[in-house]
Amino acid sequence: MKRKPGEPIYLGRHVLALGLAVVCPGALPQLYHLLVAPISMEVRIAAGLLIAVGAGLVLVRLYSVSAKNEP
Numbered sequence: 001m002k003r004k005p006g007e008p009i010y011l012g013r014h015v016l017a018l019g020l021a022v023v024c025p026g027a028l029p030q031l032y033h034l035l036v037a038p039i040s041m042e043v044r045i046a047a048g049l050l051i052a053v054g055a056g057l058v059l060v061r062l063y064s065v066s067a068k069n070e071p
Helices: 012-035 041-066
Strands: none
Touching: 012 041
């Protein structure tokens, strides 16, 4: 598949960051629940939402700063 002129080239770190942004909202609250202290489902959902929003903001900053445009 050929890129359109001016379309950004995403690097391997972008794919890694996207993978972490997808996995972390579910995994981190569950790990806390299993390893540290029991927390309710509502707290896990709220923590997952906060992590997802934070990860989304980080991805926007990462993509906009380090994506390179193809000439």
